[in-house]
Amino acid sequence: MEGLVTGSPRVKRWRQLRFRLLVAGVFISVLPLLLLGAYHLNLVGRWQEKSIEEQNRVAAEAIANDIFNLTTQQEGLLQAFSIRYGKELLEMPFKETERILYSILRLSPYLEEVSVVELTGKELARASRRHLVVPGEQRFFYDRELIERVGRGERYYGPVEIEEDGRPLFSLAVPLWDLSRGWPVGGLKAKVSLKGIMDSITKAHAQQGGTIYLIDSTGRLIGHQDFSLVLRQLGVRRNPAVRDFLQGKKPPTRYVSHDGQEVLGAVIPLRDLGWGIIIEYPVSWAMAPVRTAAWHLLALLAVVVALLLLLNSYLSWHFSRPIEELGRAALEVARGNFVEVNLMSSVGELASLQETFNYMSRELREKAKMEALVRQTDKLAAVGRLAAGVAHEINNPLAIVSAYTEDFLERLEEGGTTCFKEGEWKAYLTAVLRQVARCTSIIRKLLDFARPAPGLREWVKINELVQGIVSLMDYTLKKKGIELTLKIEEDLEVYADRLQLEQVLLNLLTNAVEAIEKEGKICIKAIKKGQEIEISVIDTGKGIPPENLEKIFEPFFTTKPVGQGTGLGLSICYGIIQELGGRMVVESSLGQGTTVKVYLPARQRGGNG
Template sequence: MAFIIKWLTSQPIRHKVLVFGLFMSIIPLLLISFYYFYHTKIDLENRIKEKQELILQNLSTEISLEFNLTSQHLQNLTLLSAPSRTDSEFYQLLQQNESIEEIVILDDRGNVEKRISRYKLNKPETHEEWYSKGMWQKLKKNNKAYSDVQINQLGQPVIKLAVPLYENGVTKGAGVVIQLQKIIGKIASFRQDQASYLYLLDSKGKVIAHQDSSKLWQKKSVILTDSVLGVKQQIPGLNWSLVMEEPKTSAFKPIYKMFNDGLIVMALFTIIVSLISIYAGFYFTKPILMLEKAMNKMKYSEEFSRLPVERNDEIGKLVESFNEMGIEIQAKKEIEEKMIQTDKLAALGLMASSFAHEVNNPLTVINIYAEDLLDRINGSDPTLDNHELDNYLQKITDNAGRCKKITRNLLNFSRKTNWTVSEIDIKEIIQNTITLVDYSLNKKNIKLTSHLGKIPVFPGDSLKLMQVLVNIINNSIDSIEKDGEIAISGVLKDNLFCLSITDTGEGISKENLPYIFDPFFTTKTLGKGTGLGLSVCYGIIQQFGGTIQLISNVGKGTTVEIMIPIHIRKKEGSSWGKTES
């Protein structure tokens, strides 16, 4: 969960709007869908079970009534006196109930005294026993007794029913053999639907009737699992069980279909919500992206232009506030640019004598070689050959090039420019800076060394960075009386350019360190500083997005540390991202 929150906080607003839209639409919809699916499933299951119970109750009642009616007819027969129990009474009972196969009168030992049968001879055999195992004991305890299901000579399932017969103080019995084909046919032909099935078990758990004839007479335990919906109904008196079962996959097929249809609808709904969320994301973030673009332009000192206010909501007010802020920042930048230009002019004024000497020396060399060459040409000096002439001209060309380099660097340094992004080669910037301060270094016999690692070319304003270096090195030169050292080092650490400038000057006291970046604060004597140098350096480094700090100890020297984040970009047709060796 923490990872998801962290990921969301790092995403753009339009992505958050999309995720929020999907979350607020899909999650409630899913919860509602699962809630109704769960309760609909339970309700359907209860309804199916209620329907199954009702069907089994009706069948159970119907079977019980049929056996009770047969039992009632048989009891009525036993109420007749012996002379009245004629064959016609027996045949009449057979005619009334087609399921009865035979009717018997039994003596007190359970032997057949009289038989009227549809398929057997009516004359009983000597000592012919009729009761099945346990029937006689049941009959002594109850008013009727049923046997287990048996198979007759025709291969049909039958059951025996016996009731007591009281005659002359002796307890005899009357019984019937009932065919079960009618009951079996009724159960086998019953159809609620294609998937459900109904079957009848006897007291021993054997299947008497089943819709699948291959399962007849198999022993079956009624175990209602989680995959089956089913109910069980006992048939009173017979100790039989009616069972109805239906697989849940079939029973719940309608709601599964409904749920699948719902998922399709939800997918379409999700697509619609996604499109709306994407539109809303772009609608709400478009002005924010415009603000971001305008802020980046301001960051790189491009000219500020007012953004159009196209809305009257909070974002419109934000754009208005941004326009007001941009005007104020633009005015502040103009003041800062004036300060930077003032600092340049002040630095040029302080270095004017240095520039004069730097330019005067090569001009003097040019003048000397030119006059000497002219005199020798006019005097037709025979010793002047082509080799010596080339030497004169090379000296003149070298010193003229030196003058050109000095004046070019001087013009570049003094030129007033806005922030201009170009490729910065830090080694080249340092060499150009040394050219501007070389005379001052030689005058005080100061040794300047530089140690740079592999620093790639990176984007930024090279002239602004050169101004920072000139200001810091000039401060170091001013702090050294004579015979000192200035060391420049630079390394790249995790896309952070770390530049350090250390001198062996007199240092700055702890009391003055908190104020060194304040405008117009200076520790130099009158006429040697304006107090803008380090303040301007601080502002320029901030424009680079970096930091500058100063560490100093009185009598030991000062170290200026500059850290600038650089973003190496590979661009077609550009050397950005290439490492300088």
């Protein structure tokens, strides 16, 4: 598009249509993906948590079953020897009994010690992996429950005991029967190593991960993958799962463990033993796949956003560029440059908008031409109204020139140049030149006023402008006996077309003069009010009827007789003032006079306009 200048008001980037379209496109495209992704991640997270909870439960049950099976195997081994030998273990020589007991130890890696005891609690023989047994060394067991239960023919599982070296052991006893009489006569007692059992369990379930705790009925740690924690007797009673297990409550599946780490856990009690098996997985580990999926989703969203930014940037530019061109063209039209646009890629609604804009521009161009013609016509009409006054103003200096010339010629005829005193020639000619200059000034002002306005704006001094207009109306004012008062503040300037502003003030002053039928007063005031300059033309004429006050700016409205007014004066003035960024206000009282106020933007100190 040719003929445009770049001077449109700068719009903040975030308020530009292109930017808004870009943001809207990305938002509309990404929001559903983000919501679906968040919903999917939530489902995956919940499924993962449920899956880990179920995995923990299954693993804990499997470990509990394995521990139960291992302890049952130890019980079965003792039961087998009890059935095989019975009371013979109480009667055979020490060496033979010791040999049998050591054979039991060789058959089970989990047994630390095996003893043969009487129902009185007296130990008859013993085999140990860690202690040397001296023949004839006797011990008495004061575990009343052990003796009573064995005496009743029942098996016995004792509490977990921590040895001096920190190893957790528990006692297991089965009765020795006198089959001929049918009652128990003694017992086969063993100490079972929980470390061995836990080592076997940990090895069997190592691929499942997680942390395994074995606790007794008091909440004491008796088994762990890291046996050093058992040796140090790590306190786990503050663990919520342990606490609820001891209180007989259903433990939570997600909680903060004793070490301050959030975990997913499961607790399963061991049958007949009163123990509990706890397996825990850190939430950070359990939710690692969800975090990975979240990062993948974010990466996908980043790629999608990048692609959408590229696509939407092109589409928003392609869509907003014609609108921006129309905006710049509209600004030029507002400035009075009635350009037309040619949007090369416009189709559909944009093409229709282009045609409408160009039609508007052509119509405004024709309207501007007509308004300029009307204004010039109004000027010429004003010149006609001024003709009588201007003629009188010119007649006075011409009369003086004529008088000086006639006197000069008469003296030349009477006595030639000798009749003039020294310097009289110069005085005569100076007077004539002064009056000619006066005529020239009046004619120049009239010609300047009648000349078509070039449309150029400049800083116009109000005082000089008013003085020039008053000089054109001086004769008319004197003829009608109108007293004119000027109250103009110094250094008032407005940025305007001088000739257009002269036309406005001349129209207002002419209307004020015509409104005064006989003698009256007119006052022209110019003051600065804030950011504006107020120019007032106040007369003491007949005033305007209230019913006509709202119509005075309408084109062709006039109250003058036919042939004495066009009704365009105030309408043209109103249009000029609006073009200059100002406004007009009319106040009138019938029979008292009229005040017309013109407000124009003032020149600010230190400003350049």
